[in-house]
């Protein structure tokens with residue numbers, strides 16, 4: 001076979017391409033050359049074809065910031081797509097907080113107030129079982145803060161079945177060990193009993209950690225104690241719920257929620273804000289007031305604190321109408337099929353091959369592994385996946401059995417019009 005690298009155009013030749021003239025004038029040779037060399041590297045790796053080098057360089061030079069992407073994957077919380085989409089209320093709150101704001105000022109007295117006080121109050125109202133609440137940058141930060149403040153130089157007792165990788169190569173045990181806490185692993189991968197925890201607890205124990213398997217399942221011959229069983233061991237019980245439900249959701253009966261775990265005896269519950277809660281990226285800490293207070297006052301808390309935009313979005317997510325994630329989770333499959341059918345009919349009217357099909361959507365990286373959500377999609381030829389992804393706005397579908405499915409569950413009805421235009425453009 002001929003080595004495809006032979007066909008990659010030389011840097012000077014690419015720089016002479018008239019399509020890069022405007023970028024050269026505007027950004028200078030150094031910047032453009034770096035983009036060209038990056039595109040050449042991607043061509044050598046086979047990520048793009050040699051013929052796409054100029055376009056890829058141009059694309060990189062004209063791109064600014066993250067772009068809006070239409071999530072037609074049927075995965076509600078897609079890590080690569082930024083997890084939860086904010087509600088209109090949250091976006092409006094972010095806009096209001098973007099300038100100077102009273103995030104840490106009591107306007108009534110003119111004095112310093114508790115940072116994000118209204119957001120904290122909203123969170124506390126949403127989970128009355130929590131004695132106190134605190135918010136940090138993400139769930140990983142919540143765990144780091146808990147481990148540092150409660151178990152540095154001491155032990156965290158945790159089941160071998162719960163020492164998980166959360167994604168992109170990041171592993172919970174490494175994260176916890178990085179705080180100077182020692183992990184005391186108990187039980188086995190598939191079975192851990194209360195007695196295993198009890199046997200390991202001693203004067204060195206900082207806390208017992210329970211981690212919800214939010215991105216994997218252990219099936220078959222398994223056992224792991226419930227929160228209530230672990231709550232009576234005489235040391236703090238920190239429970240990582242991960243997915244961020246504040247209250248039980250009938251649509252996801254197997255998914256834990258902060259209110260239930262606190263009622264069952266967890267001393268501290270941690271969760272992500274941008275998973276099933278449907279809010280901004282943040283880490284929620286809810287639980288016993290004395291523990292939350294120790295965390296809040298720990299020097300590390302300052303390095304993990306959230307910005308005013310996050311606080312604004314979180315409060316509006318909790319207090320406002322259901323965010324997109326909740327709407328997607330509770331969408332009626334019959335409504336979704338009706339939307340898919342209407343879309344397919346309109347596309348067929350344009351002479352395009354499209355069919356409405358039922359499909360299976362998933363919650364995704366944010367929780368509820370294995371849960372299948374009945375959904376509906378517009379099925380197109382597989383070859384449309386790429387032009388849709390490269391379109392404006394980019395539309396990400398799901399390639400399944402030779403078809404490109406545009407799954408509607410993660411999308412609002414208003415998005416159907418955007419999908420229609422995108423498919424027409426991709427076919428054009």
Ligand SMILES: *Cc1c(COP(=O)(O)O)cnc(C)c1O
Nearest residue numbers: 138139140212214241242243272
């Ligand atoms: C998602 C998740 C994390 C990591 O949360 P981030 O908010 O991404 O830091 C940790 N633990 C569990 C159980 C999770 O589901």
